[in-house]
Amino acid sequence: MKNINAVELECNLLRVNLTTGAITSELLAEEVVRDFIGGAGLGAKLLYDEVKPGVEAFDPENRLIITTGLVTGTNVPGAAMFNVCTKGPLTDLAASAQANGYFGFRLKQAGYSTLIIEGKSNDWKYLVIGDDKAELKDAEHLAGRNTFETEKIIKDEIGVKKSSVMTIGVGAENLVRYANIQCDEGHFAASNGPGAVMGSKKLKGIAVFGEYKIVPARPEEFRDSVKELVQTILNAPPAIGLSQFGTGMLIPIAYRIGYLPTKNLSEYNWSENVIYDAVAMKKNPAFEFRKNSCYACTIGHCRDMIFKEGKYEGMVVDEPEYEGWQAFSGLIGVTDIAESAMLNRLNDELGLDLKEIGYTLAWAIECYEKGFITKEDTDGLELKWGNVNAIRQLMMKIAYRKGFGNKLAEGVMRASKMFGGPAEECAVYCKRGAAPHIHDPRGNYSVALGQLISENGSIYGAADRSPNPEFGYNEPLSFTESVAHPVLLARGVPKTAFLDCYMMCNFVAVSLPQMMKCLNALTGWEMTVEDAMRVGRRMAAIARSFNLRQGATAEDDNLSKRLLDPVKDGPNEGKALGPIIVEAKRKYYKEMGWNEETSYPLPETLKDLNLEYVIADLYNSNYAI
Numbered sequence: 103m104k105n106i107n108a109v110e111l112e113c114n115l116l117r118v119n120l121t122t123g124a125i126t127s128e129l130l131a132e133e134v135v136r137d138f139i140g141g142a143g144l145g146a147k148l149l150y151d152e153v154k155p156g157v158e159a160f161d162p163e164n165r166l167i168i169t170t171g172l173v174t175g176t177n178v179p180g181a182a183m184f185n186v187c188t189k190g191p192l193t194d195l196a197a198s199a200q201a202n203g204y205f206g207f208r209l210k211q212a213g214y215s216t217l218i219i220e221g222k223s224n225d226w227k228y229l230v231i232g233d234d235k236a237e238l239k240d241a242e243h244l245a246g247r248n249t250f251e252t253e254k255i256i257k258d259e260i261g262v263k264k265s266s267v268m269t270i271g272v273g274a275e276n277l278v279r280y281a282n283i284q285c286d287e288g289h290f291a292a293s294n295g296p297g298a299v300m301g302s303k304k305l306k307g308i309a310v311f312g313e314y315k316i317v318p319a320r321p322e323e324f325r326d327s328v329k330e331l332v333q334t335i336l337n338a339p340p341a342i343g344l345s346q347f348g349t350g351m352l353i354p355i356a357y358r359i360g361y362l363p364t365k366n367l368s369e370y371n372w373s374e375n376v377i378y379d380a381v382a383m384k385k386n387p388a389f390e391f392r393k394n395s396c397y398a399c400t401i402g403h404c405r406d407m408i409f410k411e412g413k414y415e416g417m418v419v420d421e422p423e424y425e426g427w428q429a430f431s432g433l434i435g436v437t438d439i440a441e442s443a444m445l446n447r448l449n450d451e452l453g454l455d456l457k458e459i460g461y462t463l464a465w466a467i468e469c470y471e472k473g474f475i476t477k478e479d480t481d482g483l484e485l486k487w488g489n490v491n492a493i494r495q496l497m498m499k500i501a502y503r504k505g506f507g508n509k510l511a512e513g514v515m516r517a518s519k520m521f522g523g524p525a526e527e528c529a530v531y532c533k534r535g536a537a538p539h540i541h542d543p544r545g546n547y548s549v550a551l552g553q554l555i556s557e558n559g560s561i562y563g564a565a566d567r568s569p570n571p572e573f574g575y576n577e578p579l580s581f582t583e584s585v586a587h588p589v590l591l592a593r594g595v596p597k598t599a600f601l602d603c604y605m606m607c608n609f610v611a612v613s614l615p616q617m618m619k620c621l622n623a624l625t626g627w628e629m630t631v632e633d634a635m636r637v638g639r640r641m642a643a644i645a646r647s648f649n650l651r652q653g654a655t656a657e658d659d660n661l662s663k664r665l666l667d668p669v670k671d672g673p674n675e676g677k678a679l680g681p682i683i684v685e686a687k688r689k690y691y692k693e694m695g696w697n698e699e700t701s702y703p704l705p706e707t708l709k710d711l712n713l714e715y716v717i718a719d720l721y722n723s724n725y726a727i
């Protein structure tokens with residue numbers, strides 16, 4: 103083992119140029135690490151600095167920026183995450199996605215916190231980082247392999263058992279705009295097509311391993327603060343439920359409040375939701391579940407699913423998460439647990455974002471059922487709700503960009519615009535073309551607005567729904583109350599943005615003071631909770647500035663017609679987001695210290711956040727308001 107100080111390690115950056123083959127180590131300034139902490143914040147800062155206006159997602163000049171947090175690689179619970187930032191091909195704006203597993207931890211063991219991948223190789227390569235060296239290896243033999251096969255082959259070839267490998271599948275090879283990055287046998291960085299960008303660079307995988315071990319600045323204090331975190335997590339009821347049942351336990355709860363997405367949001371009633379309830383499923387003798395946790399996990403909600411009977415008897419797959427279950431069941435009309443799990447598995451092998459493929463398949467099926475597209479359009483596929491065979495064939499066509507699949511590989515917004523008319527009106531998407539998470543955002547305005555103002559194609563922030571006298575609410579805020587949500591969302595964004603910089607697993611619920619105590623013991627710093635909130639605001643401001651500089655406007659903070667129109671049935675029947683979003687955006691921008699109309703962060707806001715250099719870009723250039 104080679105001991106290393108946490109801050110020193112967080113400053114270590116490796117740059118790989120796939121055009122020239124050059125690999126260089128660089129040092130980040132400590133003040134940059136202090137300002138952004140790591141993860142999505144550091145990624146947004148590097149994206150802003152390195153990807154200039156006019157660079158497109160698949161241009162060699164685009165960057166794939168992989169970051170970790172200061173705590174990544176320590177024994178802080180759930181601290182193995184990595185974040186990937188790039189210019190995303192779905193929105194043509196910032197993309198930021200995270201995954202758990204082991205990769206972040208092993209990257210730190212290899213001696214780096216951050217990787218910047220630039221350029222484009224002529225042939226397929228994979229990157230190996232370990233034992234104080236890094237090299238690009240030939241990967242032509244891996245082209246056409248799925249995500250899991252690729253991981254196994256790379257691991258076998260490098261011969262290091264304690265290594266972690268991230269890979270892309272055939273979807274990314276074929277530049278499907280929503281291809282993801284897989285690591286550690288089933289963890290995915292998915293939103294807004296980071297895998298497609300990796301594919302455009304002809305990088306099939308990255309393997310990391312090493313001997314570096316982080317030594318805290320104040321070891322005893324750090325040990326005690328980690329113990330405190332673990333106790334807090336173990337005593338929290340949500341963690342106990344997640345540990346026992348997984349995120350699928352949320353399905354019936356979401357259904358009750360009108361938050362479960364069914365049949366492309368065209369109708370709500372879906373009584374079959376009960377068979378997907380994780381609590382009931384754990385008692386179903388047809389399946390067995392076995393924990394398969396990430397590094398340093400205290401909760402252990404990830405599981406393998408073993409088929410004990412039926413046509414898939416003997417198969418072992420990752421148990422789908424809440425979103426995976428719903429993407430491949432209610433959203434597309436499938437009502438068979440085994441088939442839903444196997445569609446989820448196929449998607450994982452192909453390496454596609456389940457949000458985008460879920461809403462893309464659902465859109466195509468609704469359009470076919472309603473006669474807006476025909477068998478001629480679908481290459482003869484009978485695209486009925488729940489037709490598993492047709493859905494499976496269509497997923498393959500998408501990944502290989504064949505026939506109708508070539509159109510759907512562009513994502514739901516672009517595909518729907520190719521058909522226009524009533525077909526276009528069925529499409530469900532946000533922000534210049536990223537599908538929402540697998541929820542019905544019309545059933546939770548915090549989530550809907552979080553998607554609306556998101557900088558990266560995923561949900562951004564969360565409103566605190568606790569009783570709030572300032573807004574006259576003595577009870578928890580209703581999920582669909584429209585007045586307070588935008589302001590509360592803006593107040594929640596700095597915290598959730600900071601969590602994305604800190605990089606603990608999102609299922610781990612601890613307080614900011616506890617997190618700061620731990621961070622300070624690790625680094626020797628004395629950062630306060632207020633400092634943490636400034637980090638979060640800084641991240642939001644620089645990500646917004648990146649998007650504005652790439653040509654985004656406040657009008658791009660929008661949702662598709664299906665999401666804005668009144669809900670037709672279910673618990674939220676008659677409620678509509680359409681009439682409230684203009685005012686909601688204004689309130690959000692104002693609360694963030696941005697221009698209420700244009701969403702430009704105000705000069706005084708940028709100055710307050712140590713982002714003076716951004717003022718010059720936004721206000722003294724062609725991009726000025």
Ligand code: SF4
Pocket residue numbers: 179180181202203394395396397398399400401402403404607608609610
């Ligand atoms: S709670 Fe789940 S996602 Fe989080 S670290 Fe544990 S196993 Fe991984």
